[in-house]
Amino acid sequence: MRLTAPVDGGPCWTELGTSDPEAAKRFYTRLFGWRPETDPREEAGGYTVAHLGDAAVAALTPLYQESQPVAWNVSFAATDADTAVGKVTAAGGTVLLGPTDVFDLGRFAVAADPTGAVFQLWQAGSFRGAELFNAPGSLGWVELLTRAPERAADFYASVFGWSVDPSRRYPRWSVGGTDFGGMVTMDDKFPHEVPAHWLPYFAVEDVDAAGDTAARAAGTVLMEPTSVPEGPRIAVLRDPQGAMFGVYRADERG
Structure with a gap:
């Protein structure tokens, strides 16, 4: 991600919806060095913000609905959430929740693309x-995996x-001329039951060491550390509760 601010x-x-928030706090603190702070207000529902130093970098939440999967979710900035959800439906997407106000923090909605x-x-x-973006332990890239690119x-x-860069190997997303993510076409190697999804990538100092740390903390290495041609060294991991995410070497730009 070349972005340095929203x-x-x-x-x-990016925020994690998890079946075991306390275990998730321990896992990601060990992996990324996060300092989690849980909002004590009852109406906040256990929402926890992870920090690196004083910088907020991600969030962890309990599952709020029985149908909600354990997963990392990616948020995109909108000047006006109500206008944005109108564009979502006009373009063939679906609004799943909201828009709704979150205290004085902002206005929030959940949607699905076509x-x-x-x-x-x-x-x-x-x-x-x-x-904070791109520094070790913070968000560095987002990737859409879809069967209909x-x-x-x-x-x-x-x-x-x-x-979108028209590259057949790995199309890249950009906004205002700035790259921030990519797109992978899901082929027969992906199980049919795996839906299209967004995958956040976090920067790390050492991808191989991050994979080892995740495995020792009861996580899983789904894609072994790999050096991408003309790109960074990356890996895809899964936490103990089942949420997938990527890591990439912080000082490399793809």
Whole structure:
């Protein structure tokens, strides 16, 4: 991600919905060095913000509905959440929740693109989103995995004004000329039951060491550390509760 702060239409936050928040706090603290702080207000529902130093970098939450999967979710910044959900439905997507106010922090909605990938919209109030990008332990890239890349490209261009690099090997998303993510076409190697989804990547100092740490903490290495041609060294991991996420070497740009 070349972004250094949230911008309209770009990824601004990522949060984990998990079946065991306390175990997740221990896992990610060990892996990334996060300092989790749980909002004590009852109406906050156990929402926990993870910090690196004083910078907010991600969140962890309990599962709020029985149908909610254990997963990382990616939020994209919107100047006006209500206008954005209108664009979502006009472009063939589905609004799953909201928009709704979150204290004085901002306005929030959950949507799904026409290929089935769920994402979130965030209209900033007092909270803009992540306060650190690309440094070890913080969000560094977001990736859409989908079985219908052309339909996805049209949808996100309509909703957010994104451009997509036409590379057949690995199309990249950009907003305002700034790269922030990529797209993978899900082929027969992906089990049929795995839906389209957004995958956040966190920067780390050492990808191989991160994989080893995750495994020792009862996580799983789904994709072994790999050096991408003309790109960074990456790996895909799964936490003990089943949420998938990626890591990449912080000082490498793909």
